[in-house]
Amino acid sequence: MRRDKIQGFIAGIASVILVFSMSLTVYAISETKNITASYNNIKLYINQRMITPKDANGTIVEPFIYNGTAYLPVRAAAEALGHDVSWDAATKSIYIGAKPAALPTAPFTLSAGQYVVGEDIPAGKYNCTAVSGGGNFIGSVESLGRTGLNEILGAPGSYYSDRQTYSNLRLADGDTIKINGNLKVEFTF
DSSP states (O other): OHHHHHHHHHHHHHHHHHHHHHHHHHHHHHOOOOOOOBOOOOOEEETTEEEOOBOTTSOBOOOEEETTEEEOOHHHHHHHTTOOEEEETTTTEEEESSOOOOOOOSSEEEOSEEEEBTTTBOOEEEEEEEEESEEEEEEEOGGGGGGOEEEEEEOTTSTTTTOOEEEEEEEOTTOEEEEOTTOEEEEEO
């Protein structure tokens, strides 16, 4: 139980650090902000073992306090808990544990299954065409309002070939798409 509390505490601190670093990145675009942080020889213990926080190069990095909140080096805390840490400078992202799979770029084809926009497919505006089979093309799509997405699509020669394309589908992060039957749908811009 105590270990769960400690891991929860460390995960919370890592989240705060991530949010804090992201907010500083936003400010860095338009201005530089000086802060006053307290370095008071703060010690980091994980499971009763003292950890000396270090960066990727092995240099000791001290935790600090800013506006009453303690901030820990993400790498040191995560690695002490057994997680890998990586930094993606292009997207300014910190990954604790495995990186998410890269999202496909259009055009791409999806078959039967459920997909989350922003996790499985990128947000955007698409034309969706049945390339084989037929079936239901449904989903919870914010831009479509209460009605959502509920279409029957079919490739030429299939039983459902009356409608082959759904055009101008706007997908936002968090929307879901579900493809049923033996339908395969190609997404293009």
